[in-house]
Amino acid sequence: EMCHMEPYQQDLWSRHIVSQLWLSIHTNMESLHFQSEKETFRSPTPLLLAAILYVSAIHNGSADVTTLAPSYFHVLCKAIAELSIPDALHPSVCGEGDQHALPSRDVEQDAFQNVLGLILAGLTSEALIKLTAIWISIGYRLVLDHCPVHINSTASRWRQLLSGLQILDLEHVSLHLSCTVVPVHAPLPSLRQFQMFTDDPFHKLTIMMHTGLSHFAGRGLPTIWSAITSTQNPLVPSPIPNFTEIDAQVIKSWTRVRADRPGRSTNTIHDGLQIRLQIRRQYNLHRLLVLSIYHPARGLDLFADNMASRQQYELLLSARATLALRKSDAGIRANWDLVIIAWAAITVLQGVEGGAGEEENLNLVQCHVNKLRKTTRPEPNLHALLATRIEAWQHRTTMPPTSTFTKFDLDPSWSLFDQANMDVLSDSY
Known part of the structure; x- marks a missing residue:
């Protein structure tokens, strides 16, 4: 909601609607091939939340809910744009007094969620929105900056996420015959290790x-x-x-x-x-x-x-x-x-x-x-x-x-x- 400064439809942030869309994401959109299980996030980033609400809204059969999709997409685009805004100027953290301060968050987990949100945004926007290529580039940069360098319990999840980003990149390239952003072989040792032995x-x-x-x-x-x-x-x-x-x-x-x-x-x-x-x-x-x-x-x-x-x-x-x-x-x-x-x-x-x-x-x-x-x-x-x-x-x-x-x-x-x-x-x- 902090990413949506303009007046919005009354039901946009209704607890009932948001809960309905959040819980129906795995029903309204089949499991992503690069995720080993249906993940849930108790504290999603604004980008991931907006992406999930948008995806669920456009796949929802109710016309009343579907009409909310453009507003969720607007929020999603603003959340993506905020990734390129310096922290000191970030709308979500700058404000009057400490009342707007946000609790500390896990930087790696936030990056992971943001990449997942970018992939969801790309899957539902590719072809129509050529800026999808920019979103892919941002996602790849986040992977490089925040994926663990050494193999640990989370590296496998990052490898799966990179796989999703690669497929999205290739789909965009195949429609426009442009150059790829994400290389076929991961540059990080932790990701390469999993690619070498993956079936x-x-x-x-x-x-x-x-x-x-x-x-x-x-x-x-x-x-x-x-x-x-x-x-x-x-x-x-x-x-x-x-x-x-x-x-x-x-x-x-x-x-x-x-x-x-x-x-x-x-x-x-x-x-x-x-x-x-x-x-x-x-x-x-x-x-x-x-x-x-x-x-x-x-x-x-x-x-x-x-x-x-x-x-x-x-x-x-x-x-x-x-x-x-x-x-x-x-x-x-x-x-x-x-x-x-x-x-x-x-x-x-x-x-x-x-x-x-x-x-x-x-x-x-x-x-x-x-x-x-x-x-x-x-x-x-x-x-x-x-x-x-x-x-x-x-x-x-x-x-x-x-x-x-x-x-x-x-x-x-x-x-x-x-x-x-x-x-x-x-x-x-």
Whole structure:
């Protein structure tokens, strides 16, 4: 409340509403993959509190509660901004007399909570808010400054937190093809030690995505996000040099550093159905991302002359699989997940328009649009934006009378992502 100086809605800090949102965070947003358990904090920092209230509010089904989300987001942004204000000028600690003095707090614990709050803020803001990259940078700086240098009982929790920050960073980079902030290998010995012995499939996914994105970032390539938000249908192909053999080799080798049968981790933090579903989801979504790197540069033309049949086949197959995943996976809520699934829907519609589709493909697309339209989120509303863009493609797409799946000459050696991995991850369904 100290971070919110302007007049606010009456219920914003109501004990009943705050308690309801605080206690429902694990219901309204599934467990974070980088946390071994559902943590609770008796004395959260203003940033973490605001982040949890905001996340819970936007996922709450009640319209009365959802209307509070913009105010919580305003508080969250102010709490983030306060991290860059010197203590002497800090609004939360400067005031008249000692009555405003705050009790002493554990600096390391506060830093940990602030990083967690920044991750929650990023997961619900990426794509729409490009400042997410700045928030990631702040989070990484806090990790470097406050993570224990030597291995102790809390170092493992910091390693898990860094994993969450890395994934968020890569998601932001993949949408904008910018450079990463968080390195793949932790600079601190205490974090490196855990990375060396971890059986974490998410860490292995991080290594894989770093390997590929570093080749394509900073080259001025059109991005998935720019293609989705463009109102120009069809897109004009970008004057980018043709897809080169080197690019093809990079994409082929992109997945060589991958998890060995990721569904079979022996680490207890990856046991259980929920973790298996998360792994399956991330590998499916990242597979589509890898296959789509050059697609925006081709003007989203699935049947462009310079696109090999094997590339068409794998891209379309991956897009269909991603849409099917959306139908069966209730845990898809993060912004990045929704953007990639919207991308899958647009890709599938392109296939239908070109004669490589069937009625079920259109049903899957409509199912995704219906779920996006059910949201009660206030502006800025990513769900509404994505639904509008998909509907624009739907309106221009017609099913050819003799539509059948196009027969591609598939070269199995070119296939990305070890099929054994995908089979194991599909066992949960």
